[in-house]
Amino acid sequence: MYELFYGLRAEPFRLSPDHRFCFEHSAYAKARAYMAYALRRAEGFVMITGRPGTGKTTLIGELVEDLAHESITAANLVCTQLQADDLLKSVAYSFGVGSFGVDKAELLQRITVLLNRWHREKRRALLVVDEAQDLSISAMEELRLLTNIQVGGQPLLQIFLLGQPELRDLILSPPLEQVHQRIVAASHLEGLAADEVEAYVVHRLQVVGWSGDPAIDRRIFPLIHKFSDGVPRRINLICSRLFLLGSVEERHAISVEDVRVVIAELQAESLAAGSAFSDEE
Template sequence: MYDQFYGFSGRPFQLTPDPAFYFESGTHRKAMSYLGYGLAQGEGFIVITGDVGAGKTTLVGHLMNTIDANRLTAVKLVSTQVEGDDLLRLVAEQFGLEWEGQSKAELIRAMEQYLREQARAGRRTLLIVDEGQNLAISALEELRMLSNFQLGGHSLLQIFLLGQPEFRQTLFHSPTLEQLRQRVIATHHLDPMEPEEVEPYILHRLGKVGWTGNPSFSPEAFELIFDYSGGVPRKLNVLVSRLLLFGAVEELHRISGHHVRSVIAEIEADRGIDEATLAPAPVEEVVELAAAMAPVAVPTAPTEWPPATPDAAPFAAPAPADPPAVDPEQLAALHEQIARLEARISEQDDALRRVLDLLIEWVERDPENAPNPARSQVWAA
């Protein structure tokens, strides 16, 4: 929707990584330097880590776009929580090799043959493994084994490992990975962007879709965007995307600090609803509350006065009644009723989200359907 309102050729702040929007911040420039150094060496492991949303995938996509396919065959593998043998099958599949029904020894021979053929054709081979924090120790050991392949004293395979910060802990502190550590020739951690990089980053991505100054941003807006996002690209993209949608709905041509605060408040309110209001109470709490609210049986008065108990004082207060025993069948029925209520709440929540998605899609297809403040006032009147 906002891309139509502002005349953009696309959406510059989508969450899907797009190398076309690559921005070379200081930390990304260093990472590219290490990757370039690694490519020049043609061997060993290069390790790049960063927090979620730091731009690792975009960085790799940009690198892939700069590679000459005639000289370097690069394949990318997004790893999952697999052991060594399964990783070999995944790598073989990326190389275009048949792996079904193959033993481990046959797979290794087929991959070595493939790498030798690439080398004889004058091409080096690069394997990029993303989400390295998901790899088991055995999988990392298999990668080290693949890096042993050589032809004429030259390595046949170079490996880039990308992962979240915990991957560094696994790689550099696991006693069983000492041999792999000795093959790491460079490593870099992607830090968040600096405050002064936020404005160039936003304007760079806007410029990729034909931005000509509409909307403009106040200096305070850039400051607040950095404060909220912490300089993490993905968090920044989420916020600026919401800002542009807000600006289109409100027909704004300049985004100020006040507007940024309003959108941040909306995001935080959405999170509060998702995490608190929409979350059903635990069954145990509901059962406790129901038990506390259950009617208490009140003892009836004796049929004769004074009570027919010789030792009892004529005016003594009756002893408090024991709490009623819990009927297991009633408790099971209460659990079942609570489960049905929770299921209905979940169904209503899903239905509400589907309606909101359809509404947003409808508005985005036809910008004339977008709410207009003046029109809303007339309707309200």
């Protein structure tokens, strides 16, 4: 709606992950570097954690697109409290291995045959497990056993674990000591720093062709940081509401007063962080 009023090619502040809008703030760049390091190692697990909305899925989307021209087959698995047997079937399905009516031993054999074939073809396999904090202990152990599939000491499957901060607690629990020992890199995605919010917002606007309409009062950016905790998805929510308000009222400038209105609405809906505005803001 507002993108038409302001002449933008697309909506810049959608809440769903879209790696086309990727902004490499400091925490994001660090996590990406860790993943690149792990890929070069071609073994074990890499763990990326962060609060909801901090960009974990966007990071993976960018990574998978970068891998499109390399000899790596990547499968993305979103977990919702899977047990070991269900996890194995999901992994098989993600890599195109048929699992209907097949027992566990046969399914493992089929996965092993596929990974060995890819190895002969100089192709690597990467499994990305999203929302991994919901995995059971048995499912996590099943993942570890999959990394035991090797040829000449070279693992044929590498696994990236993405999840909320609870994933770190899961990995550090005594039953998963062997998984913990196979973590080759780990990074925690923080929100944006206060001095990164303006660049983030402007970047997303420039991707869709923003040329200064609406004009934006720079004093709004510290306020957006305060009431979003620097979480990109919350920043998007605030900015989307700001642009919607501007378009509905047919205005071509966004002010501090607009932020006051939007934040009050979002806090009434329990969708914004922070306390109420002070008189100094």
